[in-house]
Amino acid sequence: MTTATAETAPKNTVVPISPTELAERLDTRQAPLLLDVRTPAEYESLRVPGSHNVPLDLLQKNCERIAGQYEGEVVLICQTGNRAKQAKEHLRSAGLDSARVLEGGVTALESEHKHHTRRGQNRWAMDRQVRMVAGSLVLTGFLGSKLISPKIGYLAGAVGAGLTFSALTDSCAMASALQKMPWNQVDADPSLEKFLAEIPSAVQVKAPRR
Incomplete structure (x- = not known):
């Protein structure tokens, strides 16, 4: 191509x-x-x-x-x-x-x-920050569901739903929130x-x- x-x-x-x-x-x-x-x-x-x-x-x-x-x-x-x-x-x-x-x-x-x-x-670039936060939340949801309560696993599902919505709408609420953080x-x-x-x-x- x-x-x-x-x-x-x-x-x-x-x-x-x-x-x-x-x-x-x-x-x-x-x-x-x-x-x-x-x-x-x-x-x-x-x-x-x-x-x-x-x-x-x-x-x-x-x-x-x-x-x-x-x-x-x-x-x-x-x-x-x-x-x-x-x-x-x-x-x-x-x-x-x-x-x-x-x-x-x-x-x-x-x-x-x-x-x-x-x-x-x-x-850090914004897309790198988003990947870090999203990955950390998914990992927290997975480990929490195994070690504390299965309900914590819903956190990983929520992150997945948010990323799917972000792709469909070509927007990113997480990036907008991170942009307001003190380090940014x-x-x-x-x-x-x-x-x-x-x-x-x-x-x-x-x-x-x-």
Whole structure:
């Protein structure tokens, strides 16, 4: 199976951007607008210099305002690409069709072009935290059902049901809860106003609607 590129994709199809293509764009100072949709803590841990942190929940709530004000090429970044795909759909539904997803996320860019990433305080990525908590709850339910009471086994079933619901709805309540934990907090959480003020003047701004 081959991956579609800008040359081979059907007309009007916005294909993902590979780490190598993005690195080349960054080297030539022709970088698109980079939006990192991870949590502030994840962004603080590993980021692409010059990118702007707009967490997925913030983007989702304000996608119409973002899409209605800016046009031109946008690259969406997350840890591995999954949340960036969700962000792309939100922006597309709001009228911004030019957004591209960084294939493999920031981890792939770091692996292939480390000089285009920057490490900060070491923190676990959100998907890793979710796996840790979910696995711990399942293990607790299993051991508790064997050693204490069979009823504790329902805990494992509840976690399984939650993960199934998460997959069906493409959402994650556990991640939302973990995001509010003290270890995932930073000194200054991003706001929409801060993001809009930071957008470089080179980004095309749509003319106000009359």
